[in-house]
Amino acid sequence: MRYLLPGRAAWAVSLTRTIVALVTLFSVATQLAALSVQPSTATFSLDTTTLTIPQVDYESAIYYRDGDPYPHLDFERVDRRRTVRKDHTAVVMENRYVKLTLLPEMGRVYSFVYKPTGHETLWQNDLVTVGGAANDTGWWLWIGGVEYTLPGDEHGTTWAMPWSWEIIENSSRRKAVRMRVREPGTGLEESIEIAIVSGRAFFEARICITNPTDGMVEYAHWVNPQWTPGGQNELTDRTEFIIPTDRILIDERWQENLGPSPQAWQGNPLRFIRGWSRMGDVMADGLTGGFYSAYSHDADEGIVRVFDPDKTPGVDVWTYGYHPTQIPMGSGGPNAGYVEMWGGTSRTYPDERWPLAPDASLQWTEWMYPYQRTQGLTFANEDAAINFQVTPEARRVVIGLCPSGEWRGAVELWRESVHDAADGRAPLRRWEVTADPATPFIKVVILEGLMASEFNDLRLRVGSDQDGWTIVEAEN
Numbered sequence: 279m280r281y282l283l284p285g286r287a288a289w290a291v292s293l294t295r296t297i298v299a300l301v302t303l304f305s306v307a308t309q310l311a312a313l314s315v316q317p318s319t320a321t322f323s324l325d326t327t328t329l330t331i332p333q334v335d336y337e338s339a340i341y342y343r344d345g346d347p348y349p350h351l352d353f354e355r356v357d358r359r360r361t362v363r364k365d366h367t368a369v370v371m372e373n374r375y376v377k378l379t380l381l382p383e384m385g386r387v388y389s390f391v392y393k394p395t396g397h398e399t400l401w402q403n404d405l406v407t408v409g410g411a412a413n414d415t416g417w418w419l420w421i422g423g424v425e426y427t428l429p430g431d432e433h434g435t436t437w438a439m440p441w442s443w444e445i446i447e448n449s450s451r452r453k454a455v456r457m458r459v460r461e462p463g464t465g466l467e468e469s470i471e472i473a474i475v476s477g478r479a480f481f482e483a484r485i486c487i488t489n490p491t492d493g494m495v496e497y498a499h500w501v502n503p504q505w506t507p508g509g510q511n512e513l514t515d516r517t518e519f520i521i522p523t524d525r526i527l528i529d530e531r532w533q534e535n536l537g538p539s540p541q542a543w544q545g546n547p548l549r550f551i552r553g554w555s556r557m558g559d560v561m562a563d564g565l566t567g568g569f570y571s572a573y574s575h576d577a578d579e580g581i582v583r584v585f586d587p588d589k590t591p592g593v594d595v596w597t598y599g600y601h602p603t604q605i606p607m608g609s610g611g612p613n614a615g616y617v618e619m620w621g622g623t624s625r626t627y628p629d630e631r632w633p634l635a636p637d638a639s640l641q642w643t644e645w646m647y648p649y650q651r652t653q654g655l656t657f658a659n660e661d662a663a664i665n666f667q668v669t670p671e672a673r674r675v676v677i678g679l680c681p682s683g684e685w686r687g688a689v690e691l692w693r694e695s696v697h698d699a700a701d702g703r704a705p706l707r708r709w710e711v712t713a714d715p716a717t718p719f720i721k722v723v724i725l726e727g728l729m730a731s732e733f734n735d736l737r738l739r740v741g742s743d744q745d746g747w748t749i750v751e752a753e754n
Contacts, residue, residue, distance in 0.1 A: 322373045322476045324445065324453040329368035329379070329388075331421070333406035334608055335360040347462035349438050351408060351417040361405060369445070371453045371472075375479040375683075375715045376648070380472060382443035385436060385457045387424035387472065387503075390481070392579070392648035394716040397509025399581045399648050400424065401616035405608025412628075414463060420606045422504050422616075424646070426470055426485070428461040430498035430624075430631050436461055436468065451476060465491040466634070468499070478683040479715040480584075480647035480660060487623075488639040496631040500592070500622040503646065507581050508574030512605075512614035516575040517551045519595050519617060520582075520655045522567035527626065532558035535599075551600050551617070559596035559618075561626050569658040572617050579650040582658045583621055589642035592622030592630075645682070651718045652678025657750045661685065666738045668752040670730035675752075677738065679711065680718035687711060689719065690739040693732065705739070 339355035342348075368388070369380045379389035390399045402422035411418035413431040415438050427434030436459050447454040454473035461468070471484040489495050508514045521543065528539040535556040536548060540563055547553030548560055562570075568587040573580030598605055598615040605613040623640065624630040634640065649655075649663040653676050656666045662685060665678035677689060690705040706725065713719045725733075733752070741747040 322450070322453070323371070324448050324455075325370045326445075327368050327370060329366045329381070330363050331366055331406060332361050332404075332608075333364050333421075334358045334408065335362050336408045348415045348435055350415060353408075353410070353417075356408060358407070364406070369443075369455050371455075371474045371481075373474055373476055373478070375477075376474065376481070378472075378474055378481050380455055380457075381423070382455055382457050383441055385426055385439075385441040385459055385468075385470065386421075387481070388421075389423065390581075390646070390648070392479070392581075392650070392715075395509065395577075395579055395648075395650060397507075397577070397579065397648075398511065399505060399507055399509075401504040401506045401511060403606070403608050404611060407606055407608035409606055420608070424501065424503040426468065426483075427500045427502060428459075428466055428468055428487070428497060429464045429495075430500075431628050433502070434461075434500065435463065446471065447473070464495045464497060465489070466495055466497055478647075479649070480645040480682045482643060482645050482660075484641070484643045486639055486641045487634065489634040489636055492636050494636065495634050497634055498592075498622055498624040498628070498631045499590075499640075500594075500620045500624075500627065501583070501590075501644070502618050502620050503581075503583065504616045504618055505572045505581050506616045507572050507579050507648070508577035509579075510577075510614075513551050513572075513597070513617060514574045514576040514614075515552065515600075517617070518573045518575060518654065519549055519551075519619065520571040520573060520580075521562050521565075521593055521595070522569065522657075523562040523565055523593070525563045527561045527563045528558070529561075532560075536560060551597060554597050554599045556599045557597065557602065558599075559594055559627070561595075562593040564625070565591060565593065567657065570619055570621070571655045571658065571663070572619060573654055575654070577650075578653065579648065580652075580655060580663070581646065581648045582655065582663055583619070583644060583646045584658055584660050585621060585644040586642050589640065590621050590623055590644070592620070592625045592627060594618075594620040594622065594627035596620070647682045647715075649680035649682075649715070649718070651720055652680050653720065654678070656753045657748070659748070662740070664738070664740060664748075664750055666750045666752050668733045668736055670733035673725050673728065673730070673733075675723040675725060675733075675736065676721075677723065678718060678720045679713060679740065680715060681713050682715065684714045685711070687740065687742040687745065689721075691723065692737045692739055693728075694735045694737070706736075 335357040377391040535558040571582040596618040652665040662681040691707040738750040
């Protein structure tokens, strides 16, 4: 999230420069598409290549201070009128459902294409540019994708550090790359293992933060995905932000824009991008589940992060607001913006930090995957995204299930307790389901025999006796 934007006036570029940026963005998209030409259903690959991404001419304006390990930027020396083409080492991992592009020397996921729809899920700047940020470097790079940040503050500093990397697995079962960085101010070390497996739409991230120093270190780690579900490289008008929480918190500096703190989350206008009149961010005040998502109801498509809420309990959502006018597209062209849905080891952003003892480490695994045609989301784990919504006055129930891979099982609709299905009772409805990321399951059911008050007792049971059952409560 950003609120310090030096040089905004300089972004009022000429039409010629805008056209150049659009052409270069098309060139990047063409490069990404050319990395795999109409793959078959058996595609499962890992390739290293060079990806050329246009950027403003800023690198000559980077400088260092004596005794300061961080790169700083002299904004007056940044030539925003000059575009240069930057070559990046890229690793492309692909299976039948997704194509994932890493910029490993930056520790960044750059592209995540959902092949059933052909849509890019991550925002990408048409011309990479720079702006101010409240961290120890004093700036940030508007490039897009997913970043992994230490040690706290706005975007941290590890985005600006060189990362080492290696391919650690390239088997018929799994493709994996390990990226590593040392945060110079704290001495903390981060290792991220990014992997895809055959036949799954997720990428898996195994993250480890280690303190190799002889002192206690206060820190926060935040994952920052910049999402634009729907394939438009901007938020669609009916994008929903889905967080399993009862209420949200709003920092004092954003309350003029977004309202008082705390606020109840159910029915809150801020659940949809249309409810954000201006920029700002909101924080979940505790979680009731280990997932969050952005869903484009216009495209009927979303993306979800699944994680252990005990290891990463923080969720912070930032947007520029609905139909903003100053999105930092390097070309100066119009854009409706993206959503940053941060996930952190601290509950609140950006000042809260937790201690890590000498020689101690924190490790966790998380998953991120696109899903479609569920009409929203109520629950997710690494296996499936499930929507279960009831409208009592219309006697309507919506049930959607989009798995991250091939899925077979039962979907059952129950009243009241479903924990004792062995007592001979039968569900109200039952479906035997075979689904995959390209063919999700969706049902809209009208229950004329129930009173409106009885819809609050509905439960969904999903799974099988062999693989186990998941109970999902309805969202009204």
